[in-house]
Ligand code: PBG
């Protein structure tokens with residue numbers, strides 16, 4: 001005979017005891033957009049409450065982040081000068097290298113993760129070196145080594161290659177190990193789909209491709225078996241964490257990875273997912289705060305131990321308030 005399951009929902013106390021999933025502030029990684037220049041704090045139109053900062057103003061944001069108990073940030077750079085290969089990305093005085101040094105100096109306990117890619121640095125907006133109008137995998141690997149070494153020398157805590165080049169994790173792992181940076185882990189953007197949910201990010205980071213799309217390197221949203229292959233490749237190449245991106249339309253993929261691999265799974269709750277909730281919230285069509293918390297909870301329930309999200313600060317406020325009451 002089946003039991004009366006509603007007995008388990010009767011009171012707040014019982015529900016709290018039986019809750020299978022809990023969000024914590026320490027689950028979150030907060031993305032930061034850092035622009036070369038001075039005195040910049042510019043809201044991103046399609047991402048309300050998210051700003052681009054110049055380095056001289058980034059501490060305003062970081063004070064809040066640290067105060068709220070957020071332990072990790074992931075950095076995206078917007079350089080002044082772009083070229084065909086994205087060479088600013090491996091300049092020791094480039095925007096991200098400067099940012100890493102400054103943040104580690106001012107907030108030594110904050111984990112600083114660097115996104116490793118070229119689309120913000122190339123004048124064509126693609127994620128690597130072009131050859132016959134497509135990104136050349138192995139030429140891009142050579143530059144990936146340079147970028148990651150510059151970030152390591154600046155003091156980064158973890159690197160996260162997001163370009164979906166084959167063997168990126170292997171090359172990066174090798175470059176780090178060869179240069180005495182064995183302690184720096186690689187978080188692979190292992191399963192990154194070619195998604196239209198990245199639209200607002202590309203406004204934020206000035207990284208939209210000037211022609212074509214990313215279909216020759218990012219994954220086809222139709223594919224599930226291929227996700228396992230991509231994740232297995234990153235495991236074999238030495239990744240410490242596996243990421244799925246985007247999160248919401250890909251909760252099945254998050255669960256597949258969770259069930260198939262022992263490494264921690266991260267999920268990227270991307271810009272378009274953020275923008276939709278914000279837009280509906282601003283219109284009064286949904287309860288923005290509740291939908292935000294339900295969304296983040298569902299990503300964790302699917303199997304993500306780590307959630308990269310533009311909601312990190314707002315969700316931290318909710319979690320901290322609940323703890324206090
Ligand atoms: C660049 C990169 C992208 C995102 C993170 N790193 C965009 C893209 O692939 O075009 C998307 C993040 C977001 O939408 O929030 N390789």
Ligand code: ZN
Nearest residue numbers: 117118119127
């Ligand atoms: Zn890219």
